[in-house]
Amino acid sequence: MKNLFILILLIFSNMAYSKSLTLWHAYRGKERKALEKVAIQYEKEEHTKIKLLAIPYDAFDKKLTASIPRMQGPDVFIFANDKIGNWAESGLIETLNYYFYNKKRVFLTQMFDTTIKAMVYKNKLYAIPLAFKVPVLFYNKKYIQNPPKTFNDLIKISKEKMAKHKGLFGLGYENTNFFFHSFLYFSFGGKLFTDNKKVLINSQEAKLSYKYAKYLALETKIMPQEITSAVLTTLFNKNQLLFVINGPWFSAEIDKSINYGIATIPMIDDKHKPKPYMSNEGAFINKYSNNKSEAIKFIRYLAGNKGSKIRMTEGDQSVSVANLYNKTTDNKLKAFNLQAQSSEPISNSSLMNYFWAPMTQSLKKVLEQNISIDDALKSAKLKIEKLLSK
Amino acid sequence: MKNKESGKKIINISYFILFTVFIMILQGLLYSKTIKMNSLNEKLYLIKTESNKLFQKMEVEGFIKKKTLQTKLFENIIEFKEAQDKRYPFIYNRNLKNSLTKQKQLKEDSLLDKAIYDSCDNHHSISKFKGRYIIAYSNNKSNKCYSFISTKINQTLDSGLGAIWYLLIGVILIILVSFIFIPKNNKNRVILSVITILYNTFFYVYSLIILRNAQNKDIENIISITKSNLTQTFIIIIIITLLFIGFYVTKLNEKLTNTLIKYKTPYLYILPGGLGIALLSFAPLFSGIILSFFKVKYGNYSFTWFSNYYDILIGGLSDIANPEGFYYTFFITVIWTAVNIFFHLLIGMSIALVLNKKGLKFKKVYSIIFIIPWAIPNYITALIWKSMFHKQFGSINNFLVFLGFERISWFTNTFTSFLANLFTNIWLGFPFMMVMTLGALQSIPAHLYDAAVMDGATKWQQFKYITLPMLKPALLPSIILGIIWTFNMFNVIYLVSGGEPNSSTDILITEAYRWAFERNGRYGYSAAYATIIFIVLFLYNHITGKISSKGEAND
Numbered sequence A: 001m002k003n004l005f006i007l008i009l010l011i012f013s014n015m016a017y018s019k020s021l022t023l024w025h026a027y028r029g030k031e032r033k034a035l036e037k038v039a040i041q042y043e044k045e046e047h048t049k050i051k052l053l054a055i056p057y058d059a060f061d062k063k064l065t066a067s068i069p070r071m072q073g074p075d076v077f078i079f080a081n082d083k084i085g086n087w088a089e090s091g092l093i094e095t096l097n098y099y100f101y102n103k104k105r106v107f108l109t110q111m112f113d114t115t116i117k118a119m120v121y122k123n124k125l126y127a128i129p130l131a132f133k134v135p136v137l138f139y140n141k142k143y144i145q146n147p148p149k150t151f152n153d154l155i156k157i158s159k160e161k162m163a164k165h166k167g168l169f170g171l172g173y174e175n176t177n178f179f180f181h182s183f184l185y186f187s188f189g190g191k192l193f194t195d196n197k198k199v200l201i202n203s204q205e206a207k208l209s210y211k212y213a214k215y216l217a218l219e220t221k222i223m224p225q226e227i228t229s230a231v232l233t234t235l236f237n238k239n240q241l242l243f244v245i246n247g248p249w250f251s252a253e254i255d256k257s258i259n260y261g262i263a264t265i266p267m268i269d270d271k272h273k274p275k276p277y278m279s280n281e282g283a284f285i286n287k288y289s290n291n292k293s294e295a296i297k298f299i300r301y302l303a304g305n306k307g308s309k310i311r312m313t314e315g316d317q318s319v320s321v322a323n324l325y326n327k328t329t330d331n332k333l334k335a336f337n338l339q340a341q342s343s344e345p346i347s348n349s350s351l352m353n354y355f356w357a358p359m360t361q362s363l364k365k366v367l368e369q370n371i372s373i374d375d376a377l378k379s380a381k382l383k384i385e386k387l388l389s390k
Numbered sequence B: 001m002k003n004k005e006s007g008k009k010i011i012n013i014s015y016f017i018l019f020t021v022f023i024m025i026l027q028g029l030l031y032s033k034t035i036k037m038n039s040l041n042e043k044l045y046l047i048k049t050e051s052n053k054l055f056q057k058m059e060v061e062g063f064i065k066k067k068t069l070q071t072k073l074f075e076n077i078i079e080f081k082e083a084q085d086k087r088y089p090f091i092y093n094r095n096l097k098n099s100l101t102k103q104k105q106l107k108e109d110s111l112l113d114k115a116i117y118d119s120c121d122n123h124h125s126i127s128k129f130k131g132r133y134i135i136a137y138s139n140n141k142s143n144k145c146y147s148f149i150s151t152k153i154n155q156t157l158d159s160g161l162g163a164i165w166y167l168l169i170g171v172i173l174i175i176l177v178s179f180i181f182i183p184k185n186n187k188n189r190v191i192l193s194v195i196t197i198l199y200n201t202f203f204y205v206y207s208l209i210i211l212r213n214a215q216n217k218d219i220e221n222i223i224s225i226t227k228s229n230l231t232q233t234f235i236i237i238i239i240i241t242l243l244f245i246g247f248y249v250t251k252l253n254e255k256l257t258n259t260l261i262k263y264k265t266p267y268l269y270i271l272p273g274g275l276g277i278a279l280l281s282f283a284p285l286f287s288g289i290i291l292s293f294f295k296v297k298y299g300n301y302s303f304t305w306f307s308n309y310y311d312i313l314i315g316g317l318s319d320i321a322n323p324e325g326f327y328y329t330f331f332i333t334v335i336w337t338a339v340n341i342f343f344h345l346l347i348g349m350s351i352a353l354v355l356n357k358k359g360l361k362f363k364k365v366y367s368i369i370f371i372i373p374w375a376i377p378n379y380i381t382a383l384i385w386k387s388m389f390h391k392q393f394g395s396i397n398n399f400l401v402f403l404g405f406e407r408i409s410w411f412t413n414t415f416t417s418f419l420a421n422l423f424t425n426i427w428l429g430f431p432f433m434m435v436m437t438l439g440a441l442q443s444i445p446a447h448l449y450d451a452a453v454m455d456g457a458t459k460w461q462q463f464k465y466i467t468l469p470m471l472k473p474a475l476l477p478s479i480i481l482g483i484i485w486t487f488n489m490f491n492v493i494y495l496v497s498g499g500e501p502n503s504s505t506d507i508l509i510t511e512a513y514r515w516a517f518e519r520n521g522r523y524g525y526s527a528a529y530a531t532i533i534f535i536v537l538f539l540y541n542h543i544t545g546k547i548s549s550k551g552e553a554n555d
Helices: A002-014 A029-046 A059-068 A081-089 A097-101 A111-115 A153-165 A180-185 A202-217 A227-237 A249-254 A292-303 A305-315 A331-341 A350-356 A356-368 A373-389 B001-060 B103-107 B110-119 B160-181 B188-216 B219-248 B252-262 B263-291 B309-311 B326-355 B363-374 B378-388 B396-400 B415-443 B446-454 B459-487 B491-499 B508-517 B523-554
Strands: A019-027 A048-054 A074-080 A128-132 A136-140 A169-174 A241-246 A260-263 A275-286 B074-080 B091-095 B122-130 B132-139 B146-150 B294-297 B300-303
Touching: A019 A059, A019 A292, A029 A292, A029 A305, A048 A292, A048 B294, A059 A074, A059 A081, A074 A081, A074 A292, A081 A350, A081 A373, A097 B396, A111 A128, A128 A292, A128 A305, A136 A249, A136 A331, A153 A169, A153 A241, A153 B459, A169 A227, A180 A202, A180 A241, A180 A275, A180 A373, A202 A356, A202 A373, A202 B188, A241 A249, A260 A331, A275 A292, A305 B415, A350 A356, A350 A373, A356 A373, B001 B074, B001 B132, B001 B146, B074 B446, B110 B122, B110 B132, B110 B146, B188 B446, B252 B263, B263 B294, B294 B309, B294 B523, B309 B523, B326 B363, B326 B415, B326 B459, B326 B508, B363 B415, B378 B491, B415 B491, B415 B523, B446 B459, B459 B523, B491 B508, B491 B523, B508 B523
Parallel strands: A019 A048, A019 A074, A169 A241
Antiparallel strands: A074 A275, A128 A275, A136 A241, A136 A260, B074 B091, B074 B146, B122 B132, B132 B146, B294 B300
């Protein structure tokens, strides 16, 4: 009887929050803690229970596409923008034009334009941008104090230091992964596709970027071979790597004993400014959710000034609210912000899915298997066109 | 005696007649639903043409006043103007002056308001909202968009629940009939009722799914969807009826009931285990097989008969030279399995023979050392080997340099990449064969060897005529098991070579994984691959089972 009483009490205590929202995210570590803090603060202020559920990044898309049509999905979820095309086409996510453009447009004017455009698909807004992630240059302060301004400097410094210290490498980035090759690809003016499914990867600009990647990997002799993320982490943590081009998540993998700095990626030459891929995280609303107005309210809080401040200071996130960067003293966040000004938002078209694997394969062919750039890009183009025609 | 048998036949025939009549009723119901959908579509057609006419009129004359809205089809027409905000050129503003709606009315249902607002985001769209249709037309030249909101159309598709009564009546009827016509002592009575209920539940759920699917699709596609679904239903019904008839013709039902009653207790004992296997093994297996008949493109499933199998075995994926093609991968898988098993056996057996020597010191230490590769989880071993094969930092290349060779880039060449996989899996696989051989060796009676020595047999002759034949019965099952494991050794391929270069070292199981999770979620292909793997292994098992049982019989 006593137990029953406690049980009833428990049930009722849970009902103190009359409203509740479920939120799925793929955050870990600091970012997760910051999000939890925002949720707790919101619960206090608005008396709405926020149920957070962390889902592994790789499984996120599969879980969403399986659960939302069966009415078991979250009300709100946070994820990168590159799947918007697919989700919108299969009717999983709610359009937000009505909520954010109908009357008040002030809310969105405080965000970076590029981050909002990343959330628009076929003239509809599908998510509210929260944070962006862009690759930058990490450098080891044990060897150098000021980051280089051009790639020629970077190569020169690397060669000098490598001559002095045995076992040291100059530059490391995952050069066979198209995501990281992007800073060269878009710098030389390469394009992927047009709206009417025309594949443009066989262009002169794309070939130039491959040529430069080949030059970096094979001729300068400042890079390790067969680079994976594990190789980068190990070498950098052993003080055996001077520069790494990687995203903000790399900070979490760096050992506490390493003194490192973050800067924008140096100029490739006078004409070519690096343009790495920028991925944008946004808050989405489930099309089948029953609490849409509550969800909108929470998103406004999460993406607005209050929520963004917590995510920025506690979670080290590069948030999408522009004016917060004027006040911050964190040089690392400033570097991310600066790099974002010169970046290429990942396309959220559903066509994008057909490009990742063939592009990465073509890079492997050029950089590791000694196949000519022309042949590699030609076969990649054929492969993509075959996939698109199906 | 004769009378009884003929009586039975009559009962069976009458049952079938009833059964078919019942199915016909069900089909009639479903067809009547399509007719309903047809009438709905007619209304939609009217709304479309009428709104189009009005839109053209408005293009010429400007906005239409409420009085001129003679037709009863529409409740409202709202005009939107493109926003002047250059930051977001894709936004429309509602032009309140030219709206026929009173703002209050719309406020009542903010979701309807949203649906109307959203309709103008697309240049030409038809959307459905709570029984209303919202049709939007826009003109790029005048930067205007008009939303036509239809009156509520009460007829909805969601009448699937109504069908349950027909089904219930049908079930009750059949149970009654079977109870009346089939004599009390006949076990068929219960079985018939159970089967009927099961079948009807299946049918009911299936028809609900059809209706649900039809609802979620575009309005214009409803008819074609229902029609194709109905033909599918029809085919499924025929198959089930044939099965049902087959059940009776072969008298399987009587055999089944007889054994069930005869061996009641043992069946009860295995019931929990059987249920577990049914849920954990058979259910996924069958859902996988069913999935292999569907084409899946980003969450949309469409039934395509054998097209996945056609693509894989005959069509686009059958190219032998293409590393992603089926036959190439199959070839690699067979070679992979054969070479692996050969080395597993060779190394495992040799070590076991050495360890089995009498008087060998530290025997236990050795056997523990040799079992270690088996004891460590295989993905950890695979990851360690992967890092050992790194061109610049891997210990294998360092060793090669120490010996005076050049560094090898292991994963850029099909042959070396395959070798890397092979080394890893040999390391992982030999301890199993060693343990099995060791166990079998210890059960060979020593007096056989004593007799052989007396007869002057050499060591080789002892091995050939005593050891090998005595090992055979113990080793055969482990070889069969080893082949199945290696055939599906996902972890090593995926983690060590990852299919590199260009998925030329992938085996069937990793290829199946890639179709599902790395190539845009093509679950249909993936399921078809898995089914083919299942069939191959099933046939292999069947054949080897027959051969080995023949061998034993010959012995």
